[in-house]
Amino acid sequence: MLPSLCAAFLTGLVLGALLPFFPVSVALALVLSILAMWLAERAGVMELSPATKGYAALLLGIVYWVSVVTPPPMPHPVDE
Secondary structure, three states: OHHHHHHHHHHHHHHHHHOOOOHHHHHHHHHHHHHHHHHHHHHOOOOHHHHHHHHHHHHHHHHHHHHHOOOOOOOOOOOO
């Protein structure tokens, strides 16, 4: 259980790093991942508790990256 939670957290870190550049793609990845976990739970492949914990670890990775990492400074416009 712990390796899968670590992998979900690391995936969340990667998605958090990509969030400023590809927000729609990251949102689509989150929706597709929750849909895949829901389908796996409905098919009996995965139980609800591990799926929920994995998704929570994924979201925590994204929130951690966005809240801790400071964005690069914005360049100042050139005055003409």
